[in-house]
Structure formats: C-alpha cells, structure tokens
Amino acid sequence: xxxxxxxxxxxxxxxxxxxxxxxxxxxxxxxxxxxxxxxxxxxxxxxxxxxxxxxxxxxxxxxxxxxxxxxxxxxxxxxxxxxxxxxxxxxxxxxxxxxxxxxxxxxxxxxxxxxxxxxxxxxxxxxxxxxxxxxxxxxxxxxxxxxxxxxxxxxxxxxxxxxxxxxxxxxxxxxxxxxxxxxxxxxxxxxxxxxxxxxxxxxxxxxxxxxxxxxxxxxxxxxxxxxxxxxxxxxxxxxxxxxxxxxxxxxxxxxxxxxxxxxxxxxxxxxxxxxxxxxxxxxxxxxxxxxxxxxxxxxxxxxxxxxxxxxxxxxxxxxxxxxxxxxxxxxxxxxxxxxxxxxxxxxxxxxxxxxxxxxxxxxxxxxxxxxxxxxxxxxxxxxx
Amino acid sequence: xxxxxxxxxxxxxxxxxxxxxxxxxxxxxxxxxxxxxxxxxxxxxxxxxxxxxxxxxxxxxxxxxxxxxxxxxxxxxxxxxxxxxxxxxxxxxxxxxxxxxxxxxxxxxxxxxxxxxxxxxxxxxxxxxxxxxxxxxxxxxxxxxxxxxxxxxxxxxxxxxxxxxxxxxxxxxxxxxxxxxxxxxxxxxxxxxxxxxxxxxxxxxxxxxxxxxxxxxxxxxxxxxxxxxxxxxxxxxxxxxxxxxxxxxxxxxxxxxxxxxxxxxxxxxxxxxxxxxxxxxxxxxxxxxxxxxxxxxxxxxxxxxxxxxxxxxxxxxxxxxxxx
Numbered sequence: 001x002x003x004x005x006x007x008x009x010x011x012x013x014x015x016x017x018x019x020x021x022x023x024x025x026x027x028x029x030x031x032x033x034x035x036x037x038x039x040x041x042x043x044x045x046x047x048x049x050x051x052x053x054x055x056x057x058x059x060x061x062x063x064x065x066x067x068x069x070x071x072x073x074x075x076x077x078x079x080x081x082x083x084x085x086x087x088x089x090x091x092x093x094x095x096x097x098x099x100x101x102x103x104x105x106x107x108x109x110x111x112x113x114x115x116x117x118x119x120x121x122x123x124x125x126x127x128x129x130x131x132x133x134x135x136x137x138x139x140x141x142x143x144x145x146x147x148x149x150x151x152x153x154x155x156x157x158x159x160x161x162x163x164x165x166x167x168x169x170x171x172x173x174x175x176x177x178x179x180x181x182x183x184x185x186x187x188x189x190x191x192x193x194x195x196x197x198x199x200x201x202x203x204x205x206x207x208x209x210x211x212x213x214x215x216x217x218x219x220x221x222x223x224x225x226x227x228x229x230x231x232x233x234x235x236x237x238x239x240x241x242x243x244x245x246x247x248x249x250x251x252x253x254x255x256x257x258x259x260x261x262x263x264x265x266x267x268x269x270x271x272x273x274x275x276x277x278x279x280x281x282x283x284x285x286x287x288x289x290x291x292x293x294x295x296x297x298x299x300x301x302x303x304x305x306x307x308x309x310x311x312x313x314x315x316x317x318x319x320x321x322x323x324x325x326x327x328x329x330x331x332x333x334x335x336x337x338x339x340x341x342x343x344x345x346x347x348x349x350x351x352x353x354x355x356x357x358x359x360x361x362x363x364x365x366x367x368x369x370x371x372x373x374x375x376x377x378x379x380x381x382x383x384x
Numbered sequence: 385x386x387x388x389x390x391x392x393x394x395x396x397x398x399x400x401x402x403x404x405x406x407x408x409x410x411x412x413x414x415x416x417x418x419x420x421x422x423x424x425x426x427x428x429x430x431x432x433x434x435x436x437x438x439x440x441x442x443x444x445x446x447x448x449x450x451x452x453x454x455x456x457x458x459x460x461x462x463x464x465x466x467x468x469x470x471x472x473x474x475x476x477x478x479x480x481x482x483x484x485x486x487x488x489x490x491x492x493x494x495x496x497x498x499x500x501x502x503x504x505x506x507x508x509x510x511x512x513x514x515x516x517x518x519x520x521x522x523x524x525x526x527x528x529x530x531x532x533x534x535x536x537x538x539x540x541x542x543x544x545x546x547x548x549x550x551x552x553x554x555x556x557x558x559x560x561x562x563x564x565x566x567x568x569x570x571x572x573x574x575x576x577x578x579x580x581x582x583x584x585x586x587x588x589x590x591x592x593x594x595x596x597x598x599x600x601x602x603x604x605x606x607x608x609x610x611x612x613x614x615x616x617x618x619x620x621x622x623x624x625x626x627x628x629x630x631x632x633x634x635x636x637x638x639x640x641x642x643x644x645x646x647x648x649x650x651x652x653x654x655x656x657x658x659x660x661x662x663x664x665x666x667x668x669x670x671x672x673x674x675x676x677x678x679x680x681x682x683x684x685x686x687x688x689x690x691x692x693x694x695x696x697x698x699x700x701x702x703x704x705x706x707x708x
Contacts, residue, residue, distance in 0.1 A: 045514040093494055095432075140685070150688035151697065153432065153494050154640060157633060158681040158688075169674035298498055335513040337625075340506025347499035348481075351491040 026356045027303050027310075030349035031317070038342045042334055052332040059327025060320035068211040072281065074312075074319030076101070076290070078218035079273025080297025081304060081311040082225050083266045088306040089229060090262035091242040092145070093153050094138065097270040098294025099160030104134030104271020106167040109278045109285035110175060112188030122191040127217075127275060134271015135264040137163055142263035146256035152263065160294065171287045183287035194280035212280030219312065221269065226308040228265075238262050270294060291322075299343050302350045318343070403661055404545040409619070411650075411657025412556045413438065413611040413628075417635035418642065418649035419563050420607030426567065426644060427600030428580035428593075428700040432497035433482050434608050435632025436504030437475050441612025443508040444474035446623035447515065449525040449616075463526035464617045468552070468610070471617075475609020476602050478504070483601040487594055490704035501632075509625050520625050527621035528552070550618040552610060556650070559607065563646030576600055580698035583705040593705045611635070637684040644697060656680040 039049035060070050080097045087094035094100075108130035115122060141155035168183070175185035194213040198205040205211075229235035240248040241258045249255050273293060278285055296318055303317070304310030325339035349355065397403055417434045424431040448470025452463040478500070485496035513519045531554075533547040567573040578586035579596035587593050611631075616623045635649075638656055642648025659679045662671075 041510075045510075093492075095494070095498070144685075144689055148688065148690045151702075153430070154636070155685060155688060157432075158637065158685050161630065161633065161681045162678050162685075165674040165678045169672050173672065295498070295502070298495075299502070302495060335510045335519065337506045337509030337513070340502050341510055342506070344499045344501075344503025344506060347502065348485060348491075348496060351495040351499060352485055352489040353491065355489060 023305060023307075026353065027305060027314070027350060029356065030303070030346050033349055034342050034345040037345050038338055041341065042332075042338065047334045048332055052328045052334045052338075055327040055329075055331030055334075056321075056324030057327075058324075058331070060324030064206060064209075066323065068209045070316065070320045070323045071215055072211055072319070073322050074315040075214045075218050075280070076273040076277050076293040077296055077300050077315035077318055078222060078311055079269050079276065080293045081300030081315050082221055082308055083269035083273070083294075084297045084301035085304060085306040085308060085311055086225055086229070086238075086269060087152075087262055087266040088301060089242045090238045090258060091245065092259060092262055092266070094141075094156050094263060094266045094270075095153050095298065096138070096141070096156030096158075096160030096163075096294065097266070097273075097297050098290060098292065099156075099163030100134040100137040100267040100270035101274035101290055101294050102167045102288075103137045103163040103274075104130040104267075105274030105278045105289075106170060106175075106285050107133040108271075108275040109185055109188055110170075112192035112279065113175065113186040113284075116189040116191050119191045122189070123194065123279070126188075126192055126279060127272060130271045130275025130278075131268040132271070134274070135268040137271070138263040138267025139260070142260035145263070146259050156263075164288070167285075168287050171285055175285065177284070185285040187284050188279065192279060193283055194276065196280075210281060214276035214280040217272075217276055218315075221272065222308050222312050225269070229308060234261070270297070273297075296343070299347050302347055305350075397662065401541050401544045403658075405548075406661035407654060407658040408545070408549065408553055409657075410660045411653040412553045413614045413619075413631055414635045414638050414656055415556045415560060415650045415653035416552070416607045416611035416614065417604075417632055418638035418653050419559060419646045420604035420611070421636055421639040422642070422644050422646050422649050423563070423567065423576065423607075424600040424604035425639065425701055426580045426698055427576050427597045428583060428698055428703065428705065429482070429486050429597050429601055430493040430497065430702045431482065431601070431604050432494055432633075432636060433479070433500040433504075434604065434635050435628055435630065436497075436501040437479055437482075437605055437608030438612040438615070438632050438635075439504045439508055439626070439628045440478045441471040441475040441609030442616040442627055443511065443522075443612070443623045444609065445471035445613035446522045446525045446616040447511075449527065450522065453526045460526045464528045467525065467617050468613045471609040471613035472606050473609070475607075475612065476605035479601050479605025479608065480598075482605075483598050486704065487597045487601070490706060493702050493704070505626060508623070512623065512625060522616075522623040524621050525617070525623075527617045550614075552614040552618055555610065556614075560646050560650035567646055572599075577698070579705075580700055583700050583703075587705075587707065597705070608632070634680050637680050640697075641680075641684050641687050643687075655683075 035053070039053065042049040042052055059066055061067055080101060083097045083100070084094055108126045111129050112126050137159055138156065141152045141159055144150040144155050145152050171185055172183045177184055177186045196209055197211045197213065197215070198209045200213065229239060237248070237253045237258050238261070240251065240253050241255050245255045274290060277289070282289060300311055300314045300318055303314040321339045321342065325336040328334045328338065329336045417438050421431050421434050445467040449463045449467030452458040452466035453460060456466070458466055482496055482500055485491045486493040512522055516522050528550040530548050530550050536547040537543045539547070567576065575586065575591045576596050576599065578591055579593045583593040586596070612628070615627055634656055635653070638652040639649045641652035642650070656679070659676050663673045663676045
C-alpha cells in the first residue's frame with residue numbers, strides 16, 4: 001500500500017524533524033536569551049543595543065569581505081569544537097585543546113620552514129605532523145586517566161599551560177625569524193601553504209580572499225568525526241564508554257583503551273586546527289597566535305550539544321561574534337568585551353539544562369512516583 | 385659561566401631576604417584562591433571559576449577603592465579597605481552564580497566554571513571601559529602600603545621577610561592556619577567534608593548538602609575576591625584587563641598539589657611563589673623564564689601521576705547532588 005508506506009515515512013520524517021527541532025531548541029533559546037541580556041546590559045550603560053547589534057550583524061555577514069572573515073574565524077573553532085565534542089562523547093572534558101593546538105601547529109610549522117618538497121607531499125605531511133603532535137600532547141592525560149584515574153580536566157589543563165610555555169620558548173629561542181621584531185618563526189615554504197579559495201574556485205569570488213582550503217578540511221573533519229561516531233565500531237565504543245563506563249566494561253568494551261583513544265583523537269583535531277591556521281593564514285608560527293581557540297572550542301562544542309555537524313553552525317556563530325564585535329565597537333562604541341559576556345551567558349544557559357528541562361522532569365517525576373513508592377529505597381540501597 | 389661562579393650566584397639568591405619576601409608576596413593571591421578552592425571542592429563542587437572570581441574581585445577592589453576616595457569621602461588610607469570589602473562581597477556574589485548553576489541547577493560544574501571565567505573576562509573588560517571611559521585599565525586607585533610590625537620587623541633577615549608586608553599577605557597566613565583548623569577540627573568542617581565525600585550519608589544524618597555546598601562555594605568566592613584585591617590593591621594600584629593571567633588555574637594546581645587541604649594549598653603556593661620569585665632573576669641564573677613558569681604545572685602532573693603519594697580528590701567531587 002503506497003499510501004500507508006508514505007504515511008509511515010512521513011511520520012518517520014516528522015519524528016526525526018521533531019527530534020532535531022527539540023535538540024535545537026535549547027541552544028537557540030540560549031543564544032536568544034543571551035542576546036536579550038546583552039542588549040539590556042548595553043542599554044543600562046547608555047549604549048544603543050539596536051545600533052550595536054546592527055553593527056554586529058553588518059560586520060559579521062553583510063558583504064563578501066566580512067562574511068569571508070567570519071568563515072575564516074570559524075575554521076580553527078570548528079576543529080577545536082570537534083576536539084572538545086569528541087572527547088565529551090567519551091565522557092571526557094578536554095579543557096586543554098589550546099595547548100594541543102599550539103604544540104601541533106608549532107611542530108607542523110617548524111617542519112614547514114625546513115622542507116620544500118612538492119605540495120602534494122608537503123601539505124599532507126604537515127597536517128599529519130600537526131595532528132600527531134597535538135595527539136601526543138593529549139597522550140599523558142589519557143594514560144593518567146586510564147591508570148591513576150587523575151581527572152582529565154586538571155591534567156589536560158596542566159599540559160596545556162606547559163605546551164603554551166614550551167611553544168613560546170621554542171618560537172622565541174629556536175624558530176625566531178631574525179628579520180622580525182615580533183616573536184614569530186620563519187615563513188613556511190610556498191609548498192607548505194594551503195591555497196586560498198579564489199585560486200581554487202575563482203568564479204566564486206569577486207576579489208582576492210584570505211579564505212583558504214582549511215575551511216574545506218574543517219567541514220571534512222566534521223563529517224569524518226560524525227561518521228566515526230555514528231557508523232563505526234570505534235565510535236560506538238567511545239559513545240558506550242561516554243554514556244556508561246560500567247555498562248561498557250561489563251559489555252566487553254575496554255574503558256581504558258577508549259579513554260586514551262578518544263583523547264588522542266581529540267588532541268589530533270586540536271593540533272590540526274592550529275596547523276591549518278598556520279598553513280592557510282599566518283604562514284608562520286606566532287607566539288600565542290591562538291586567540292583562545294581552545295577555550296572557545298569548549299563553548300562551540302557545548303552549543304552544538306557535542307554533535308559533530310552541529311559544531312559547524314556553532315563555530316560560525318562565534319566566528320561571527322568575534323568579527324561582528326569589532327563592528328559593534330566601531331558603529332556603536334560598545335566595548336568588544338561584550339562578546340565574552342554573551343559567550344559566558346550562552347554557555348551558562350546551555351549547561352543549565354535544568355532550566356529548560358524543569359517542566360519535562362516534573363512530569364516524569366510525577367509519573368515515576370505514581371508507578372512505585374518504594375523505588376527510592378531500592379535506589380538508595382543499590383548506591384550504598 | 386664556571387661552576388664556582390654559578391654556585392655563588394645561586395647562594396646569593398638563596399641567602400637574600402628579598403627572594404623570600406617576593407615568595408610570600410607572589411604566593412598570596414595563589415594561596416588565598418587555592419584555599420578557597422579547597423573549601424569549595426571539599427564540599428563536592430569543582431571550582432575552575434577561581435580565575436574568574438579572582439578577576440572580578442580585583443576589578444571590584446579597584447572600583448570600590450576608587451569611588452571610596454573620589455565620591456564617598458574616605459581618606460586615602462581607608463579607601464583600600466572599602467575596596468577590600470567590595471572585592472570580597474563581589475567575589476561572593478559572583479560565586480553564587482557558580483553555586484546556582486552547580487548546586488541548584490545541577491549543571492556540569494566544570495562547564496559552569498568555564499562559562500563564568502569567560503563571563504568575568506568580558507564583564508570586567510566591558511565595565512572598565514563603561515565606567516572609566518578607557519579600554520584596558522582603570523586609573524590609579526588608593527592602595528595598601530606595607531605595614532611593618534613594630535619590633536619584629538627589625539629582626540635581621542626574618543624581619544624584612546616576614547614582618548613588613550601589605551595586610552592581605554598577613555591575612556593569607558592566618559587564613560591558611562584557621563582554614564586547616566576549621567576544615568579538620570570543627571563540626572562545620574566535618575559537615576563540609578561529608579557533603580563532598582558522601583553526600584547521601586550526610587543527608588541521612590540531617591546535614592543539608594545544599595547548604596554545605598553553598599558555604600563552600602561562598603568561601604571560595606570570598607577568598608577568591610580577597611586574592612583579587614591583593615592583585616589590584618597591593619601588587620599594583622589599579623585594575624587592568626585580564627590581570628589574573630591564569631593565576632586562578634595555578635591556584636587550582638596548588639590546591640591539588642596540597643592534596644585538598646588549606647595548609648597544603650598554602651605551602652604549595654609558597655613553592656610556586658618561590659619558583660616565580662626566581663623568575664625575577666632569570667638573567668642571573670640563565671634559565672629561560674618559560675621553564676620556571678611551567679614548574680607548577682609539571683609538579684602537579686608529577687603528583688597526579690602518583691609519584692609523591694596519591695592525590696585523592698573528594699569522592700563526590702563534581703557530582704551534582706539530588707535528593708531523591
């Protein structure tokens with residue numbers, strides 16, 4: 001019966017759409033509430049929120065140049081967002097993406113200043129070096145978590161600071177370009193650079209752009225991570241450990257192994273983010289070139305609810321905020337710091353799921369209570 | 385540089401009172417925030433928001449001191465005390481947000497902490513510009529002068545090292561000892577720790593887990609605010625954007641290195657402060673400053689790797705408590 005089959009399919013699509021819609025609701029609501037709070041704060045200090053947001057929107061999206069800068073900003077954020085999100089799916093909080101990113105980009109950039117093989121070899125080689133060194137920077141936290149149980153929030157954070165100081169030392173003392181006054185390495189060779197998009201797709205751009213192939217790599221990475229998580233056994237194991245390590249272990253999934261693997265992949269993604277930034281945009285490693293990409297990656301992952309494909313729009317939003325913040329300052333004189341205020345409020349609201357779930361949970365609690373009054377006792381005994 | 389000369393330089397540094405004075409001075413904000421972190425985490429609430437709390441405290445300290453002198457008619461000597469009270473109060477109010485998210489809303493405590501850090505950075509930057517009209521830093525404000533303890537300050541070596549400091553430096557030492565006593569020798573301390581070790585058991589015997597956790601969070605707010613006041617009213621006499629520069633994270637490290645005890649937090653802060661005081665003389669000892677700055681983090685990793693006895697966090701740390 002074609003009618004019934006069509007109805008079933010329509011119902012399935014409807015259910016899927018409803019699921020997507022529901023999962024989008026909280027992040028979208030958080031952004032809207034943060035926008036309103038931001039506007040109230042602006043008004044309270046005598047700024048005009050409407051011209052502020054208008055400036056933000058104009059500088060973030062209107063005109064080819066502005067939009068490409070927004071996309072450009074979002075490239076490293078897609079990578080760090082994926083890094084944090086992937087670890088999250090394994091129940092791990094990789095708060096040290098910043099250090100992994102700097103370490104990865106440093107070693108990739110270093111190699112880039114040394115070799116000048118053909119592009120088809122150099123580019124992949126550098127990407128691999130960036131990913132591997134970024135991953136290595138997450139290895140120790142992974143091993144410690146798997147052996148001593150040391151919390152990865154602390155260990156990745158400590159490794160991150162060590163990485164930042166190490167790269168800073170290497171840039172200033174080993175890689176330093178003698179011709180510059182800024183602490184920066186030599187330029188990487190021409191063959192090590194990612195092409196700008198107007199050279200690859202000239203018909204899309206009216207003027208030369210700094211937007212580079214890294215954006216394609218970022219989207220590919222997101223799709224790859226989505227595939228890895230949802231369609232492979234590795235992804236299944238990672239998610240199993242993330243949702244319930246005890247059940248996973250009982251089901252024959254090694255928690256230790258997956259914890260280490262997840263942190264390695266997470267570190268590799270962060271390392272790639274920095275590497276792509278060096279290969280596509282700066283062409284050299286600056287000391288502290290990362291404008292907190294690792295930390296913003298946390299925000300991006302949270303806003304995306306740790307969905308690899310959701311990371312892309314979330315990264316675009318924060319790319320637009322940094323870019324548009326400048327417009328706000330120029331057009332309405334509003335301090336650019338308001339962007340951080342907005343980010344903070346957004347993360348807080350996304351984290352405070354309870355706020356949104358209160359109604360739903362109250363209903364569940366009522367039905368649970370009516371089902372069994374002794375449930376709490378049994379629960380208490382099993383936990384003790 | 386031959387070995388004899390190098391040894392001489394090291395001995396010079398180690399025997400100079402100024403090295404230890406700098407150690408105490410530099411360790412003060414770390415110690416206060418770390419002890420705050422200890423109290424908070426002992427009740428079961430992870431606090432990576434120390435950085436933000438400290439920053440907010442530093443900002444409020446400068447603002448209150450500024451207005452106390454400029455508009456409220458306080459003398460230059462009294463204004464920093466108003467700043468101090470403002471910093472502590474604002475730190476506590478700010479930490480309430482952490483409590484609200486982590487305790488009542490049962491959100492992921494690390495995430496809430498991360499949110500507050502970003503928020504603090506943005507809010508203090510925004511307000512600096514909105515209030516003072518310039519980006520980056522506040523004007524100079526009235527600040528604390530060192531108080532030499534009569535008599536004691538004249539003891540050779542120990543005098544300048546221990547007894548000629550600004551008020552908050554003294555407070556840190558007192559708070560470390562008092563904190564240790566309160567946490568481990570009083571009923572309140574026992575209740576606080578119970579909320580972090582086994583909230584269900586605490587709840588069963590009538591201890592309000594929520595109240596204990598709020599107390600822990602508020603203590604971290606007060607001490608974090610005080611740490612901030614040390615930065616903007618003692619180290620320098622103004623607020624500048626992001627002036628904490630990661631000290632909140634070093635404090636977190638000190639708390640772990642000190643194995644979640646107030647005295648341990650203080651002693652680790654002294655160690656980290658000592659390392660940083662050496663940084664001031666890196667030209668002399670010929671060691672890149674980056675490697676000295678790394679030290680607190682390396683040491684913390686060593687401790688976490690189990691090389692110095694196990695560092696065991698409170699059992700229920702990071703777990704939101706829900707009564708049913």
